[in-house]
Amino acid sequence: MKLKLNVWRQSNNSDKGGFVSYNVEADEHMSFLEMMDVLNEKLISEKKDPVAFEHDCREGICGTCNMVINGRPHGPQKGTTVCQLHMRQFKDGDTIAIEPWRVDAFPIIKDLVVDRSSLDHIIQAGGYISVNTGQAPDGNAIPIDKEEASAAFDAATCIGCGACAAACPNGSAMLFTSAKVAHLGKLPQGKVEHKKRVQKMVAQMDKEGFGFCSNVGACEVECPKEISTENIAMLNRSYLGSMMSTND
Amino acid sequence: MSLNSNVPNGPLAEKWTNYKSKMNLVAPNNKRRLEVIVVGTGLAGASAAATLGELGYNVKAFTFHDSPRRAHSIAAQGGINAAKNYQNDGDSIWRLFYDTIKGGDYRSRESNVHRLAEVSADIIDQCVAQGVPFAREYGGLLHNRSFGGVQVSRTFYARGQTGQQLLIGAYQALSRQISNGNVEMYNRHEMLDVVKIDGKARGIVTRNLLNGKIESHAAHCVILATGGYGNVFYLSTNAMGSNVTAAWRAVKRGALMANPCYTQIHPTCIPVSGEYQSKLTLMSESLRNDGRVWVPKTIADAEAIQRGEKTGLDIAEEDRDYYLERRYPAFGNLVPRDVASRAAKVACDEGKGVSKTGLAVFLDFASAIQRYGKSAAISQGISDPDAGTITKLGEKVVEEKYGNLFEMYEKITGENPYKNPMKIYPAVHYTMGGLWVDYNLQTNIPGLFALGEANFSDHGANRLGASALMQGLADGYFVIPYTLGTFLSNEIRTPKFTTDAPEFKAAESKVKENVLRLANSQGNQSVESFHRRLGKIMWEYCGMSRNAEGLKKGRQMIRELREEFYRDVYVPGSDTEYNPELEKAGRVADFLEMGEVMMLDALNRNESCGGHFREEYQSTEGEAQRNDADYTYVAAWEWDDNEPILHKEELNFENVELKTRSYK
Numbered sequence: 001m002k003l004k005l006n007v008w009r010q011s012n013n014s015d016k017g018g019f020v021s022y023n024v025e026a027d028e029h030m031s032f033l034e035m036m037d038v039l040n041e042k043l044i045s046e047k048k049d050p051v052a053f054e055h056d057c058r059e060g061i062c063g064t065c066n067m068v069i070n071g072r073p074h075g076p077q078k079g080t081t082v083c084q085l086h087m088r089q090f091k092d093g094d095t096i097a098i099e100p101w102r103v104d105a106f107p108i109i110k111d112l113v114v115d116r117s118s119l120d121h122i123i124q125a126g127g128y129i130s131v132n133t134g135q136a137p138d139g140n141a142i143p144i145d146k147e148e149a150s151a152a153f154d155a156a157t158c159i160g161c162g163a164c165a166a167a168c169p170n171g172s173a174m175l176f177t178s179a180k181v182a183h184l185g186k187l188p189q190g191k192v193e194h195k196k197r198v199q200k201m202v203a204q205m206d207k208e209g210f211g212f213c214s215n216v217g218a219c220e221v222e223c224p225k226e227i228s229t230e231n232i233a234m235l236n237r238s239y240l241g242s243m244m245s246t247n248d
Numbered sequence: 249m250s251l252n253s254n255v256p257n258g259p260l261a262e263k264w265t266n267y268k269s270k271m272n273l274v275a276p277n278n279k280r281r282l283e284v285i286v287v288g289t290g291l292a293g294a295s296a297a298a299t300l301g302e303l304g305y306n307v308k309a310f311t312f313h314d315s316p317r318r319a320h321s322i323a324a325q326g327g328i329n330a331a332k333n334y335q336n337d338g339d340s341i342w343r344l345f346y347d348t349i350k351g352g353d354y355r356s357r358e359s360n361v362h363r364l365a366e367v368s369a370d371i372i373d374q375c376v377a378q379g380v381p382f383a384r385e386y387g388g389l390l391h392n393r394s395f396g397g398v399q400v401s402r403t404f405y406a407r408g409q410t411g412q413q414l415l416i417g418a419y420q421a422l423s424r425q426i427s428n429g430n431v432e433m434y435n436r437h438e439m440l441d442v443v444k445i446d447g448k449a450r451g452i453v454t455r456n457l458l459n460g461k462i463e464s465h466a467a468h469c470v471i472l473a474t475g476g477y478g479n480v481f482y483l484s485t486n487a488m489g490s491n492v493t494a495a496w497r498a499v500k501r502g503a504l505m506a507n508p509c510y511t512q513i514h515p516t517c518i519p520v521s522g523e524y525q526s527k528l529t530l531m532s533e534s535l536r537n538d539g540r541v542w543v544p545k546t547i548a549d550a551e552a553i554q555r556g557e558k559t560g561l562d563i564a565e566e567d568r569d570y571y572l573e574r575r576y577p578a579f580g581n582l583v584p585r586d587v588a589s590r591a592a593k594v595a596c597d598e599g600k601g602v603s604k605t606g607l608a609v610f611l612d613f614a615s616a617i618q619r620y621g622k623s624a625a626i627s628q629g630i631s632d633p634d635a636g637t638i639t640k641l642g643e644k645v646v647e648e649k650y651g652n653l654f655e656m657y658e659k660i661t662g663e664n665p666y667k668n669p670m671k672i673y674p675a676v677h678y679t680m681g682g683l684w685v686d687y688n689l690q691t692n693i694p695g696l697f698a699l700g701e702a703n704f705s706d707h708g709a710n711r712l713g714a715s716a717l718m719q720g721l722a723d724g725y726f727v728i729p730y731t732l733g734t735f736l737s738n739e740i741r742t743p744k745f746t747t748d749a750p751e752f753k754a755a756e757s758k759v760k761e762n763v764l765r766l767a768n769s770q771g772n773q774s775v776e777s778f779h780r781r782l783g784k785i786m787w788e789y790c791g792m793s794r795n796a797e798g799l800k801k802g803r804q805m806i807r808e809l810r811e812e813f814y815r816d817v818y819v820p821g822s823d824t825e826y827n828p829e830l831e832k833a834g835r836v837a838d839f840l841e842m843g844e845v846m847m848l849d850a851l852n853r854n855e856s857c858g859g860h861f862r863e864e865y866q867s868t869e870g871e872a873q874r875n876d877a878d879y880t881y882v883a884a885w886e887w888d889d890n891e892p893i894l895h896k897e898e899l900n901f902e903n904v905e906l907k908t909r910s911y912k
Contacts, residue, residue, distance in 0.1 A: 115314070143384075145384075145388055
């Protein structure tokens with residue numbers, strides 16, 4: 001299949017950047033990133049600068065790859081990261097626009113590569129359970145309801161890619177933050193610190209420059225792990241509750 | 249050089265307990281004065297950095313990724329073993345120890361493996377406390393499943409994403425220490441050299457991948473937890489960025505690379521579909537709990553499938569060869585990985601492969617779907633269910649167990665695995681070899697430690713499923729926090745090192761020189777093309793089966809390729825900017841040396857054991873033949889540009905009798 005790609009090129013954060021068009025020949029069994037590899041091999045053979053993009057596991061789990069394809073974070077296929085998107089989703093002759101995540105809290109490094117350290121900072125603010133190595137009781141000491149454990153798991157599948165913020169017109173990281181709050185807050189081990197955690201993580205999210213949530217719901221639609229906005233509702237309830245509660 | 253494993257005396261089951269209670273400790277006030285560098289933030293590195301931070305050491309952690317959470321441990325699917333015996337099926341520390349020794353084909357160190365089995369149960373407790381959402385029963389207790397090479401259910405899992413959940417647990421523990429100020433985190437920094445002062449590892453040189461700046465970092469000791477070298481094969485289940493560079497640069501400074509020829513070829517991966525392929529995707533071993541592996545009995549049927557005239561569904565039950573069940577009735581589809589992979593190769597070599605390329609076998613869930621469907625119908629009180637109902641109910645059960653894997657298979661291949669049997673083929677997955685370490689996980693360079701897949705210590709010649717996660721976390725959470733004290737307790741009066749020392753300056757300028765040499769390479773071929781060619785040489789001559797002639801040829805070909813690489817590689821961009829091609833060039837340069845040592849090691853080992861299968865050494869039935877009299881040793885290689893030097897550590901088996909491994 002013959003494709004025309006309009007790729008965002010930007011040499012660094014202070015560069016203005018713009019779209020550059022390339023023609024590339026692909027095979028329907030290729031993954032999207034393998035198609036990008038073909039483009040880069042072609043550019044290198046012409047001694048031109050290859051397109052910088054991030055990727056690693058190519059199995060949809062590490063959360064490294066990030067491209068906005070035809071206006072949609074991770075492209076058109078539901079519940080799929082760019083690396084798992086295959087060219088059979090496109091047609092011969094298609095024109096495809098490829099851009100980086102565009103979020104204030106994710107500064108552009110080069111071309112399609114952005115800095116997502118802000119997500120790490122949110123976790124560092126409280127996205128953990130305070131238990132030192134060696135302090136744990138027996139794994140079966142606290143039975144956990146299967147459904148509850150499963151709900152915590154659904155939230156814990158977040159891969160930290162940042163598509164939620166890229167999809168959000170406000171550039172909000174509420175889905176990311178709430179997924180962690182829900183993962184830990186639904187488990188008995190995580191309940192102890194729940195209120196403090198919510199406050200600290202929300203404060204950090206604001207500090208990093210993410211926007212506010214106005215219940216658009218695009219984050220859930222574009223999330224490659226299909227994480228539910230119900231987590232945001234839980235976060236909001238917990239946040240409000242923690243502000244009104246008297247103990248610290 | 250004599251290799252002292254520093255294994256403590258005493259009975260096997262008491263070694264670790266006694267050693268721990270008597271080893272020298274570092275007091276809290278002294279811990280505050282000591283600095284530790286941890287390179288790599290996967291399961292081993294993140295758990296080590298977090299735990300050492302909790303203990304009060306000053307830790308600096310490094311990753312070449314943009315975040316510690318991206319490490320490739322995240323992609324582990326199936327599970328983590330622990331001798332909890334929650335299932336009351338006869339499991340014990342001894343049995344986990346014995347299974348691991350046997351699974352490793354008697355080529356690992358008894359004492360290290362026993363310690364691993366001992367701490368396995370603590371890992372599960374720790375992870376549960378951190379909030380890892382393991383699978384549970386309806387009663388709320390932890391659930392287990394079975395993996396290859398064992399006859400008990402001791403594998404804990406979190407759907408098909410166990411590695412992700414465990415890594416997030418370790419990442420969160422690490423994040424907590426970063427926020428407490430106990431760990432200083434350096435993202436997007438690649439380690440390019442180890443710095444030794446008076447023979448001891450005292451720091452590293454890194455390249456900041458955002459701006460190319462070469463920086464030195466000093467500490468009292470250095471821990472490498474930088475993973476395996478499977479990407480030397482180009483196509484593997486490893487992440488694109490996984491590399492041997494940190495470990496290899498340590499080798500260039502005198503560390504020994506042990507058993508490099510022990511590589512694990514995983515039997516259940518999605519087959520290669522074309523020349524453009526950049527990586528291979530694993531289908532978890534857990535699928536072999538329910539999937540049955542087969543090929544057609546006749547070559548005629550196989551060829552019809554290869555030509556696209558028939559599919560698996562057209563082959564009648566009596567015309568199928570469930571070759572694992574036939575050859576290994578005791579373990580059936582759950583034989584260890586090396587055995588299953590070789591059997592698949594034998595079937596395909598006979599011409600019975602089931603894809604266009606002839607390099608695939610079926611993994612079929614039809615009978616599991618029927619079995620689960622019938623049992624679901626009974627439990628739902630449906631009497632006399634029709635075939636359609638049974639299939640529907642059965643598919644639902646299979647979806648609950650393996651849904652995400654089936655979905656991934658369909659995304660990649662475009663085929664529905666509920667309706668058609670999956671096609672699978674072996675692929676490079678894990679490397680048992682790694683930096684040589686003693687009982688303390690210390691390399692032959694004092695102060696330089698290696699954890700997780702980066703060391704060679706626990707899996708012998710073949711790793712059992714669900715044991716990589718166990719080893720990574722055992723090393724990081726429960727071993728290094730103790731054994732590091734054996735080195736650091738003698739360093740409490742050593743003042744902090746500064747990077748002004750001439751050793752740092754010398755290392756920095758050497759690193760700069762190497763980086764510039766690559767950055768200024770203006771040849772005609774891409775880095776990727778060299779990597780691809782190296783991978784083909786490795787797979788052809790040092791892959792699933794090897795022979796002396798091929799290994800000699802392969803070694804020569806690698807040397808020639810290396811020479812061509814430095815003569816004709818093209819690296820775009822400069823060394824002072826974000827430049828992924830330059831990063832890759834450095835890693836491929838290291839693989840071009842590592843590959844040669846693997847060939848040498850495979851050539852030296854005149855026996856077949858575990859993942860190392862030498863065609864000259866097999867039984868008439870095609871089973872691997874070990875040579876215990878001559879090769880019961882660890883082969884540890886010292887790098888030399890002309891002729892790497894072999895050092896041996898004899899393996900002493902005091903508790904286990906060496907037997908021919910049988911899964912029949």
